[in-house]
Amino acid sequence: MRQNLGARITTSATMTPQLIQSIRFLQLSAQEIEQEIADMLDRNLMLESDDASGSDEAGEEGFDDIAVLGASAGDEIPEDRQPSSADRDLRARLMDQIPVVFSDATDLQIALGILDALDETGYLEERPIDLARGLSAAGLDVCLERVEQVRGEFMQLEPAGVGAIDLRECLLAQLEDSSHAEAGLAAQIISEHLEALAQAELDQLCQxxxxxxxxxxxxxxxxxxxxPKPGLDAGASESAVPDAIVEATADGWRVRLNQAAHPQLRVNSTYERMLGQCTRSDAAALNDQLVEARWFLRSIEMRRDTILRTVQAIFERQPEFLTRGEAGLRPMTLKQIADDIGMHESTICRVSNSKYIQTPLGVFELKRFFSSEVGTGTRTSASGIAVKAMIRDIVADEPRDEPFCDADITAILARRGVTVARRTVAKYREALGIASAKLRAKRGMTLAEALA
Structure with missing residues (x-):
């Protein structure tokens, strides 16, 4: 065996501290980036707030003018619902616990994969087997059994029940550490008689x-x-600050950044001029701060530009949402938006987390606009969120004395060009919190009562 000494040229990507900062800023919420800016203004003399430049465009808009999450765009925030540091979103709370609970590197990656697959209510959007396959495709040596083991520990994080795949599993996870005298009986009811409980068949349950x-x-x-929805109570503040605003204009719809969530910054020109008048030691310290300030401004500007381009691309693909609401949402994936704006799918994933957009219909989380296609052989392309909205509308218009069963709703959807299985309709109806047709008929419920 001969040993040779030679040289060759190769290229490789290096994660610089500045690049790491830019990536981290992409996944921060409006409140978190506001805190980052405040901290930087406190410690860096070369950076200052440019309030004058944003005042004309923003007008009188500020945090007090932002719509309450889930309310109409014109509603005002009550004084007792101002954003505070105590209002942390679900992802942030779980991220604090995950590194502590999962010390093994593989288990940590699985837990992060579960975290990325959660919907806004705290339920797992992907099947565990699909999650295991995705992690394996990414080069992680995992199996379904290990994913389930990690998921079991994940569901015991605070809030308990997050990461469950259905209501039964979510409630049982919350009961594990319950000290209630009837916790055992409650667990048995949930495990074996949940449908009877939903039908209010108390005599049969006693027997x-x-x-x-x-x-x-x-x-x-x-x-x-x-x-039943642990992610909502632990989720974003009720007064979520939107990162972007969609508004009607004479030429159609326009997307713009919310200046309240994107304050203007600039390098302090006074201190910058002082660099040439300082001693060498003082100039070196100021120059370090100048470099840091410029990189900070570049990262903030990159975040602003990426959010704006992402939201614009979303509404180019989802124009019917602005006129029909959630029923008009089309199937859309992170990869489609990534291809539209020439970025990697992971970048769009970071941008869509903890970001909100204000529309004429209210304030919505950005990730809500992403949904896979539902149904087989559908004549009309429909997302899971759109199908849920259709089911809600169908139940709202049903005869009160003869409510539609799941088979009836399936047939109505098929006539509208959306073919889904009856069990899918039942799953979505339960996810919406709508009682079964039998129970609605027994109580003569309206939709509002069925959702209560």
């Missing part, structure tokens, strides 16, 4: 469980204390 009505009601009270 099946061999308990009296008083004990049963205590167990039901224990279940009522659980949170």
């Amino acid at each position: 099946a469980l061999d308990v009296d009505m008083t004990t049963l009601r205590r167990a039901i009270d224990c279940i009522r204390r659980l949170n």
Whole structure:
């Protein structure tokens, strides 16, 4: 075996501190980037706020003028709902716990994969087997059993139940550490008789469980204390600050950045001029701060530009949302938007997390506009969110004395060109919190009562 000494030229990508900063800024929410800016202004003399440049465009708009999450665009925020540091979103809370709970590198990557697959209510949007396949395709040596093991520990993070795939699993996860006297009976009801509980068949439950009505009601009270959507209470502040605004103009729709969430910054010209008048040691310190300030401004500008281009690309693909609401949402993936603006899919994933957009219909999380196509053989392309909106509308217009069953809703959707399985309709109806047709008929419910 001969050993040779030679030289060759290769190229490789290097993650500089500045690039790491730019990537980190992309995934921060409006409140978090505001705090980053405030911290930088406090410690860097070369950076200052350019309030005058943004005042004309923003007008009188500020945090007090931003619509409350889920309300109409014209509503005002009550004084007691101003954003505070205590209002941290679900992702931030879980990110604080994940590195502590999952010390193994592989388990940590699985937990981060679960975190990225959560919807706004805290449920897992992907099947565990699909999650395992995706992680394996990314080069991680995992199997379904290990993903399930990590997911079981993940569901015990705060808030408990996050990461579940259905309501039953979510409620059982919350009961694991419950000290309620009837927690065991409550777990049995959820595991074996959840449908009977939803139908309010209390006499049958007493007989099946061999308990009296008083004990049963205590167990039901224990279940009522659980949170069926743990991600919502731990989610973003009710007064979420939108990063961008979509508004109507004479020429159609226009997307612009919300100046309240994107304050203008600049290099302090006074201190910059002083560089030539300082001693060498003082000039070196100021020059370091100048370099840091310029990189900070570049990272902030990159964040602004990426958010604006992403939102513009989203609404080029989702124009019907602005007129029809969620029922007009089309299937759309992160890769499609990434291809539209010439960026990597992971960049779009970072941009869509913890970002909100204000529309004439209210304030919505950016990731809500991404949804896979539902159904087989559909004549009309429909996303999962759009199908949920259609189901909600169908139930709202149904005869009160003869509500539609899941098969009826499936047939109505098919007539509208959307072919989905009956079990998919049942899954979406349950996710919307709408009672079954039998229970709605028994109580003569309206949609509002069915959702209560």
